Amino acid sequence: xxxxxxxxxxxxxxxxxxxxxxxxxxxxxxxxxxxxxxxxxxxxxxxxxxxxxxxxxxxxxxxxxxxxxxxxxxxxxxxxxxxxxxxxxxxxxxxxxxxxxxxxxxxxxxxxxxxxxxxxxxxxxxxxxxxxxxxxxxxxxxxxxxxxxxxxxxxxxxxxxxxxxxxxxxxxxxxxxxxxxxxxxxxxxxxxxxxxxxxxxxxxxxxxxxxxxxxxxxxxxxxxxxxxxxxxxxxxxxxxxxxxxxxxxxxxxxxxxxxxxxxxxxxxxxxxxxxxxxxxxxxxxxxxxxxxxxxxxxxxxxxxxxxxxxxxxxxxxxxxxxxxxxxxxxxxxxxxxxxxxxxxxxxxxxxxxxxxxxxxxxxxxxxxxxxxxxxxxxxxxxxxxxxxxxxxxxxxxxxxxxxxxxxxxxxxxxxxxxxxxxxxxxxxxxxxxxxxxxxxxxxxxxxxxxxxxxxxxxxxxxxxxxxxxxxxxxxxxxxxxxxxxxxxxxxxxxxxxxxxxxxxxxxxxxxxxxx
Amino acid sequence: xxxxxxxxxxxxxxxxxxxxxxxxxxxxxxxxxxxxxxxxxxxxxxxxxxxxxxxxxxxxxxxxxxxxxxxxxxxxxxxxxxxxxxxxxxxxxxxxxxxxxxxxxxxxxxxxxxxxxxxxxxxxxxxxxxxxxxxxxxxxxxxxxxxxxxxxxxxxxxxxxxxxxxxxxxxxxxxxxxxxxxxxxxxxxxxxxxxxxxxxxxxxxxxxxxxxxxxxxxxxxxxxxxxxxxxxxxxxxxxxxxxxxxxxxxxxxxxxxxxxxxxxxxxxxxxxxxxxxxxxxxxxxxxxxxxxxxxxxxxxxxxxxxxxxxxxxxxxxxxxxxxxxxxxxxxxxxxxxxxxxxxxxxxxxxxxxxxxxxxxxxxxxxxxxxxxxxxxxxxxxxxxxx
Numbered sequence: 001x002x003x004x005x006x007x008x009x010x011x012x013x014x015x016x017x018x019x020x021x022x023x024x025x026x027x028x029x030x031x032x033x034x035x036x037x038x039x040x041x042x043x044x045x046x047x048x049x050x051x052x053x054x055x056x057x058x059x060x061x062x063x064x065x066x067x068x069x070x071x072x073x074x075x076x077x078x079x080x081x082x083x084x085x086x087x088x089x090x091x092x093x094x095x096x097x098x099x100x101x102x103x104x105x106x107x108x109x110x111x112x113x114x115x116x117x118x119x120x121x122x123x124x125x126x127x128x129x130x131x132x133x134x135x136x137x138x139x140x141x142x143x144x145x146x147x148x149x150x151x152x153x154x155x156x157x158x159x160x161x162x163x164x165x166x167x168x169x170x171x172x173x174x175x176x177x178x179x180x181x182x183x184x185x186x187x188x189x190x191x192x193x194x195x196x197x198x199x200x201x202x203x204x205x206x207x208x209x210x211x212x213x214x215x216x217x218x219x220x221x222x223x224x225x226x227x228x229x230x231x232x233x234x235x236x237x238x239x240x241x242x243x244x245x246x247x248x249x250x251x252x253x254x255x256x257x258x259x260x261x262x263x264x265x266x267x268x269x270x271x272x273x274x275x276x277x278x279x280x281x282x283x284x285x286x287x288x289x290x291x292x293x294x295x296x297x298x299x300x301x302x303x304x305x306x307x308x309x310x311x312x313x314x315x316x317x318x319x320x321x322x323x324x325x326x327x328x329x330x331x332x333x334x335x336x337x338x339x340x341x342x343x344x345x346x347x348x349x350x351x352x353x354x355x356x357x358x359x360x361x362x363x364x365x366x367x368x369x370x371x372x373x374x375x376x377x378x379x380x381x382x383x384x385x386x387x388x389x390x391x392x393x394x395x396x397x398x399x400x401x402x403x404x405x406x407x408x409x410x411x412x413x414x415x416x417x418x419x420x421x422x423x424x425x426x427x428x429x430x431x432x433x434x435x436x437x438x439x440x441x442x443x444x445x446x447x448x449x450x451x452x453x454x455x456x457x458x459x460x461x462x463x464x465x466x467x468x469x470x471x472x473x474x475x476x477x478x479x480x481x482x483x484x485x486x487x488x489x490x491x492x493x494x495x496x497x498x499x500x501x502x503x504x505x506x507x508x509x510x511x512x513x514x515x
Numbered sequence: 516x517x518x519x520x521x522x523x524x525x526x527x528x529x530x531x532x533x534x535x536x537x538x539x540x541x542x543x544x545x546x547x548x549x550x551x552x553x554x555x556x557x558x559x560x561x562x563x564x565x566x567x568x569x570x571x572x573x574x575x576x577x578x579x580x581x582x583x584x585x586x587x588x589x590x591x592x593x594x595x596x597x598x599x600x601x602x603x604x605x606x607x608x609x610x611x612x613x614x615x616x617x618x619x620x621x622x623x624x625x626x627x628x629x630x631x632x633x634x635x636x637x638x639x640x641x642x643x644x645x646x647x648x649x650x651x652x653x654x655x656x657x658x659x660x661x662x663x664x665x666x667x668x669x670x671x672x673x674x675x676x677x678x679x680x681x682x683x684x685x686x687x688x689x690x691x692x693x694x695x696x697x698x699x700x701x702x703x704x705x706x707x708x709x710x711x712x713x714x715x716x717x718x719x720x721x722x723x724x725x726x727x728x729x730x731x732x733x734x735x736x737x738x739x740x741x742x743x744x745x746x747x748x749x750x751x752x753x754x755x756x757x758x759x760x761x762x763x764x765x766x767x768x769x770x771x772x773x774x775x776x777x778x779x780x781x782x783x784x785x786x787x788x789x790x791x792x793x794x795x796x797x798x799x800x801x802x803x804x805x806x807x808x809x810x811x812x813x814x815x816x817x818x819x820x821x822x823x824x825x826x827x828x829x830x831x832x833x834x835x836x837x838x839x840x841x842x843x844x845x846x847x848x849x850x851x852x853x854x855x856x857x858x859x860x861x862x863x864x865x866x867x868x869x870x871x872x873x874x875x876x877x878x879x880x881x882x883x884x885x886x887x888x889x890x891x892x893x894x895x896x897x898x899x900x901x
Binding site for chain 2: 162165246247248250254273274275276277278279280281282283284286287310311312313314315316353354363364365367368369370371372373374375409410411479489490491494498
């Protein structure tokens with residue numbers, strides 16, 4: 001199908017200010033979208049409150065609004081632009097037969113969560129319907145299905161995919177029953193209707209469970225707790241999927257998290273492509289990704305789908321999906337050379353994947369799955385030194401302020417390059433002659449750190465954990481011990497062991513320099 | 516263990532050996548799949564070839580019993596950038612090196628596989644020799660030159676089963692691979708989906724058939740009688756099959772005139788026929804077309820194929836060095852699928868007879884499952900004839 005001819009103007013919502021959890025990746029995707037849509041001859045209108053973005057440079061849109069990204073501001077812009085289109089003689093109010101460009105449409109999937117939320121608010125209040133403005137890329141009901149946790153979970157069960165086992169309880173006896181049915185610790189307990197979920201927690205054994213369950217039932221004004229199996233320590237994966245209007249689906253990039261479940265993906269070291277799944281398992285995940293994007297109903301464009309895998313038996317669980325271009329999309333684009341945002345914009349106006357040219361080969365179409373002969377590593381950059389009050393433990397809430405990405409022919413090469421790119425003063429995992437600071441203590445680069453410090457730094461996810469894997473190997477910890485403390489996949493740990501081994505080899509062969 | 520890879524054009528790569536200590540020659544080809552090395556090694560279509568994986572990190576998840584595509588690995592040798600020194604998978608039973616060693620196959624790692632692949636793309640396929648023996652590089656180059664090439668070689672006779680047999684009569688091998696659905700599954704290795712009744716008898720010609728084709732056929736309710744490659748058509752028809760399947764296989768399709776004759780007889784009977792890969796090339800020849808050698812072949816799991824009947828694009832698994840030249844196809848045969856990368860023929864359909872075939876691998880293993888419905892299509896084709 002060629003591009004839609006009924007569209008005259010496209011409003012793109014940017015992501016607004018750069019905050020933790022939403023950085024310049026959405027400037028990248030928005031800029032790509034502006035360029036792609038103007039290339040197709042559409043009039044592009046942009047709203048973004050952040051003038052320090054590239055997309056707000058005058059040449060990227062036909063009209064740029066530096067306004068707050070709020071439903072009210074965007075509504076005013078839509079009204080104003082419809083007036084403007086009428087003034088230009090565009091048949092905005094004529095029903096049209098689809099051949100005359102007369103429509104103003106809204107593309108909400110390229111500006112991160114801010115853009116999506118704003119568009120959804122305009123939909124819920126009926127503004128879009130009243131003004132006759134269509135959402136392209138993803139429709140409101142699809143966004144709703146993808147974003148609402150409970151709706152999403154029920155949908156996954158309907159299409160036969162696995163989700164965490166859970167149950168609600170109103171009495172202590174019921175709670176015990178649910179725990180027995182799940183049959184495994186740790187368990188997550190969430191009291192219903194308490195502010196910010198107070199009174200919940202993770203129970204690692206029966207005693208803890210009974211205590212937290214009792215407390216939760218007491219604290220919940222409706223005496224209700226949700227009990228769910230915990231996926232802490234499981235392997236975590238991501239798939240970047242694209243779909244076109246003819247239902248062609250492709251995987252652009254697969255990503256494996258170095259840090260297991262429990263650390264926010266934005267705070268995790270991530271690696272593309274997936275390293276520790278067989279083809280059979282990978283293809284099941286690929287099929288599941290397509291099933292998810294189809295069930296949620298994202299008609300065109302990209303989505304990011306997250307999975308968790310039990311390392312002991314391969315059980316695969318769908319965690320969540322982002323029905324939009326996400327943080328990982330920017331990484332996946334750079335990692336594979338497939339411009340996700342640009343292609344997503346073209347798919348949103350009706351093109352099919354096989355009608356778009358592959359920018360790298362220039363000869364073949366975009367309907368293919370990139371394959372790579374290298375490894376890409378992304379490492380988050382933290383700035384806890386600037387936030388002395390912040391707890392540096394990594395959890396499910398994102399704390400990193402940026403990231404570095406590196407490409408190498410081996411994981412070891414990409415990891416070392418990436419650590420160096422963080423600009424935290426290290427040349428890699430260590431062995432660069434620079435000291436290590438742990439709290440107020442300072443250790444020499446090749447000094448062996450005390451075991452208790454190493455164990456503590458390994459067992460609680462933190463910004464420096466990767467370096468403590470080196471310290472641990474150097475202090476004589478076995479790979480098995482490190483695995484039990486971190487739950488980081490043994491394959492990754494062995495890669496670090498090889499780096500440490502090589503460091504030792506280098507150190508041993510260094511000529512003794514007379515002092 | 517030091518090892519070398521010498522090419523017939525005089526290029527020599529130095530690396531480290533793994534697997535068996537041996538010297539082996541073959542056509543050097545490259546596969547761009549990121550996962551699936553075990554399936555690739557055990558695919559009989561790779562007979563006579565030294566496979567280079569373009570993805571640099573190989574061996575990460577080891578070897579397991581479920582993922583083999585035949586009874587043993589068939590490659591002459593394996594060339595990779597880096598072999599994993601530990602294996603990480605709940606299904607792993609062995610590591611890659613010991614597996615290759617068991618079957619006497621040499622591997623070489625520490626090779627700049629990107630440079631090698633670029634050379635193969637520019638020069639076309641080349642013969643190479645992997646050796647872990649302390650032989651002189653120039654001697655290895657001479658050995659590569661002396662080996663000849665793939666053209667004209669009949670490897671099918673070497674990899675076909677020698678006797679006819681019924682596939683998986685007791686339904687132990689064919690259920691689709693599945694994952695555990697809870698942590699209580701006693702042995703997650705044996706999570707299997709149930710199978711339908713095997714109610715359609717077919718004969719499958721084995722030219723070096725991948726097991727996943729047989730598994731897929733069984734999953735779709737076919738009762739599969741496997742026959743050796745050189746079985747005469749009349750012999751195959753004695754089983755009273757409702758349809759004939761023609762499998763994948765190794766080597767030059769132009770070197771099998773005897774088999775082409777038998778396929779032509781089968782075509783003439785009007786019986787439903789489905790062919791994959793070599794089976795497609797044999798059907799092409801039976802229809803009157805010729806096959807030709809591609810410069811560097813299609814081997815990988817990301818090849819886009821357009822189905823002109825539906826307009827859809829399938830991402831397909833491919834492994835072929837030869838293709839059907841459509842020029843001499845008769846008007847009653849249509850080219851219904853093409854590769855979007857180079858426009859070569861990927862599928863044929865007979866306009867009046869119930870016959871269709873594809874150049875790629877709908878059974879995947881390794882590769883995407885986009886084309887699995889082709890097995891259903893075969894069933895529909897047979898059922899449609901009553």
